[in-house]
Amino acid sequence: MSAAQTPPAASSRSGVLARAALALYPAAWRARYGDEVRALLDESGADLRTIASLAWQALPAWVWPARHLYDRPARMRASLATVLMAWTALTGLALVFAQLTQAQGLRPPGHPIIGWAYWVFDVAVLVSVLVVAAGGLPLWLLMLRSARREHRPRDIAYLLSPAVVPAMYLAAVIVAVRLISHAHGVGQWWFLGFVLLGFAAGGVSAAGPALALRRLRPRGPAVRLAARAAGIAAATMSLAGAASIVAAAGLYSWAPQYAGYHEGWPLGIYLPMVLLAAAVATVSAARGIRATRPSGAA
């Protein structure tokens, strides 16, 4: 073994940047090489070029994950966590769409494409929610039992967040609406506030089980079932998102008088958000489903 020379120590700032760059790598890669890279940076120093190179090389580590680091259960759990977050975002967007169009007490415009888009949207959302419930419940119960058996109150709290946080949010919204509503509803700024608070509540609700997945590391048939259900749920909720985009574009194009949908900017915000969440959900779900197959290497 060649003796290592003693190089200048990395400054604290570059050390922080280097560790931030290392955080960009997949968890399995970090678990395998993280200590070694940190040791190398401590010995050799971390200038900006080194940090930039380290950050840049994280991209191929994600795109072409090393076969010898491929951990199928870990891949499924990571996909489940990502799909859950993206699915929750899509569901939140779908609820906003439903609130702004279908829940206004107005008859939908007579254009057939808008009518079909509404129908596809409703069915796809319903199927997606049912699939999430059916596919996720066994895994959720498995983790809850595990957390209770091992006396892990924090994980129990994480697992209960999808029930507790939305209930708290709904209670807060109901109380607030009763206090502030007038003849024309709650007003657009209050509505925007409720929407943002709803997305925050959705994020917390989804983050709870995602953290529990990471901490409890469940394995077995329940994880495989959930990964497959996540694929169906992501696809159907993405379909609902696409249908809502068609409906919103139809309202903008063919029925601008309907409920005031003559402004283009809401669609300009809604469209990229749906596309981004749907892309994240479907790509991650596909990786999770691939990991359920015995030969599903990287």
Next chain:
Amino acid sequence: MTDRLDRWADPPLLVLASLADQPRHGYAITQDVADTMGVRLSAGTLYAVISRLESQGLIEPLESEDRRRPYRLTAAGAHALAVQSERMSHVAFVARERLHAHRGLARA
């Protein structure tokens, strides 16, 4: 003397060559490659290469020394390095011969 790593350098080959005589850990590889081959391997490039070579079974890790884990060539890695070295020697030979002929023509 070290050069910026550019398209002339083949990082996997440099790492295999560095491990050809003895096992080395990451920092020792970068030092050896810089000292003997004149190329500076960054941490990102080095560990991308180590991960790939390990995945291909061309190198293997040894017991960790604190946080520093040494690597050594496998038999497959030694074979790959020998084959690639032969190819490079042939390319270098052809290049030298033709350059020599080119200079001779230029003088004539």
